[in-house]
Amino acid sequence: MNYSYWEKEYLLANIDYLIVGMGLVGLQSAIGIKEAKPNAKVVVIDKHSWGLGASTRNAGFGCFANVSEILDDLQHDSMENVYATIRKRYNGLQKLRSKFGDAAIGYENIGSIEIFTKENKAYLHKGIDSLQGINTILYTELGLDNVFSFRSNNALPNTIGAIHNAFEGQLNTGKLYETVYQCAQQLGIMLYGGIEVTEWEGDNDILVQTTKDFRLKTKNLILCTNAFTAKLIDEDIVPCRGQVIVSERIENLPCKGPHFYDSGYYYWRDIDQRILLGGARNKDVEGENSYDLVPNDTVLAELKRFMNEQIFGREVAIDYEWSGIMGMGKSNEKQPIVKRLSTNSIVAARLGGMGVALSANVAEEVVGLIYDV
Secondary structure (H helix, E strand, C coil): CCCCHHHHHHHCCCEEEEEECCCHHHHHHHHHHHHHCCCCCEEEEECCCCCCCCCCCCCCEECCCCHHHHHHHHHHCCHHHHHHHHHHHHHHHHHHHHHHCHHHHCCECCCEEEEEEHHHHHHHHHHHHHHHHHHHHHHHHHCCCCCEEEECCCCCCCEEEEEEECCCEECCHHHHHHHHHHHHHHCCCEEEECCCEEEEECCCCEEEEECCCCEEEEEEEEECCHHHHHHCCCCCCEEEEEEEEEECCCCCCCCCCCEEECCCCEEEEEECCEEEEEECHHHCCCCCCCCCCCCCHHHHHHHHHHHHHHHHCCCCCEEEEEEEEEEECCCCCCCCEEEEEECCEEEEECCCCCHHHHHHHHHHHHHHHHHCC
């Protein structure tokens, strides 16, 4: 396809800030830049029609921590880093809610529940023993009193106990993305899908090569491509595919709100009289380190088993199946990458499967880096 004169000389010309990646981080970074510099030409491009990696394919969890994940992370990282990541997630959620409003993004502040069965009974005991210490630290870090509490009763099959987080919730991923996208449009930000970046050169005037054999010129380049960043630059990022299934509509669902099991490898919530279940990536870790948005039969079979046995206690029909791509650290690093690549180029990536919680915070860091120039 040949680009027209109008496309080259007007629609895709004189770009002040070119953002690659139309997900939650890319859109919110563009919004922050445009609000700070209303006269700047801000353009967001993506190889897909919209942010298809994870921003429109996640489970819609407004979550920042569960006890088993915290205990696991402390085995691989310092206490300072673990709680700094939790603080970023929590603060990011508050910024997201404050900016767009709970109603617009479908946010429900109903708490979350981590369940335990006989198979992970030891984790339950470790969690109970650690509750007071974790709650004390989270009060210092977040100003929240008694984040976690133990409850012995739970209606789900095979459950021997549960730990509740009183300050988490769930949201509607479709409403969230639509709200952020419309905000960007209303500010005059140009949003173009179907443009994939392959490489770039220069700094003050950056020439960006695309797969359409067309070069864009911009004064500033910002990569918000999360897992796909590793295809463009050498960073500690690996793609992690996540599978999701959604049940048929069912009256009197067995549970409501966000739930977790096995250190968060299984996660589910209610939506429109259905149960949405994702995860089980630990059943095929190597197979799920993929950029391909295709089903993993091993993982899907495990999710369906879990849905039937652990959530409903009977067989239910599945109406939806899909996958999304998350960006993780190769070495279990969970802190997002937000840094300069050069004077006029920035990368913001590796959201660690917590893009909803971290997106507003990461976007704010991007804008902060631009202010520092």
